[in-house]
Amino acid sequence: MANKSIIKQYIDSRSSSAIRSRANRIALNKLILDETKNQARSEVIGSNGDLYDVVIKNYNSSSIISSCNCPYDWNGLCKHEVAVLKQIDAQKNKCIPNQKNVLSKKYSKTAPYIIKPFKVIDDDTIASHSKHYNYYINFDLDTIKLEEDTIILQLPNNDHYWENNWVEVKVAYKDNSLILTCECNATNQSLCKHQHYALLVISNEISPYYFDKKYKEEQWSKALKQYGYSLKDNYYEYFTSAYVDGDFVITPKVKGLMPLLEENKWQTFSESLLRKSSVEDYLHSKIKNKTTSNLILAVGISFYNSPNKIPVQTKLLTGKPNKSGLLSSRI
Incomplete structure (x- = not known):
């Protein structure tokens, strides 16, 4: 018996057989794989017709992290997470869920379709190279892998992804040319329907300037x-x-990096920290009524992750020092 993949081990250890069975009936509206970030995002259609967002991180390692914004609050994975994880595992193994035989896929022997010179992926570019432009092309699922100069989309070869018939479209940029290949048997006289749809996805959901x-x-x-x-x-x-x-x-990538404060929106951190007059006024008001002057002054720094508060704030503190000559951290 073949060893289970890391993803399958993750699914089996964190879900019940009932959840895994229900996941087989889940429809994915969209699945985007970002190989550079080792992360996947998907829109999943719930049983009530609502769309739920599923995020899978570190799917290429043993430290997989998954989340879904559905109301499921039992222990373990929900059926939406399992459905997305199964699809990712299928794409990694060049097959689809529940398919017993892995089919080897080869590109057709026809030459790739080339758009040259290439500037931007917009409606005019797609229209001038496609016979499908005036037709509505519907796919239930699209899987996208983003690389520096290449975008790979794996699409169903028909209108139903469960019919086990997939094609892969590669869109690559090289020498001021856009080079498109597809596994279907269409000729390269114009964009095939998969290449046409791939360009629509790139233009509308990623960026028409991705290769610029x-x-x-x-x-x-x-x-x-x-x-x-x-x-x-x-x-x-x-x-x-x-x-x-x-x-x-x-x-x-690292903790501690924060955007600069907008000049006209918040008082800057340095101004807050170095407000000399405020320090003197604050200190004077604190000690004028004290019977002893054995006090020290400290600056407290608060960090807030809220659009309604200044991200970094400072507070001036006074009090009697402890044995180490410092103010208590509980102040």
């Missing part, structure tokens, strides 16, 4: 400025990037 180097640098520069960094810094060590609903966003 200059645009990426501008977006990086703008995002880094919020943290006091620039393109001259070794920023890849400190930040990861992603497109969320078409917007370019960066996320700190």
Whole structure:
């Protein structure tokens, strides 16, 4: 008997057989795999028709973390998490859930379709290269892997993902050209329906400028400025990037990195810390009525993760020192 994958072990150890059985009837509206961040996000259609967001982190390691915003509050994984985990495991093994035989897939021998010169993935670009532009193309599931110069989408070859017929579309950028390949048997006289849909997904859900180097640098520069960094810094060590609903966003890799405060929104941390006049006034008001002057002054720093509060605030504290000459941390 073949060894279970890490994902299957994770599922079996954290879910009941009933949950795993129900997961087989769950429909995934969308699944996005980000190989660079080892993270997956999915929209799952619940039994009541509501959409739930499932996030799977570290799916390539033994430290998998999963979450779902459905109301399930029993111990272990919910059926939506199990459904997404099964799909990820299937994609990693080039098969689909509940399929006994793993089918080897090969690209058709037809040449790739090339868009050259290429500028941006917009409606005009797609329309000028596709015969399917005036038709509604419906897929129940799309799986996306993001790489630096390549996007890979695994799509059902028909309108029903459970019919066990998958094709993989690769969209790559090289030498000012967009190179598209698909596993279906369509000719390369124009975009096949899978390539057409892949470009729509990239344009609408990722970014029409995903392969534009200059645009990426501008977006990086703008995002880094919020943290006091620039393109001259070794920023890849400190930040990861992603497109969320078409917007370019960066996320700190390490704790302690905070965006700079907007000048007109909050008082800066340095101003709060170095307000000399306030220190003197505060100290004077504290000690003027005391019978002893054996007091020390300390600065307390508070951090808030709320849009309604200043992220960093300082408070001036006075009191009698302890045996170590410090104020109590309980003040």
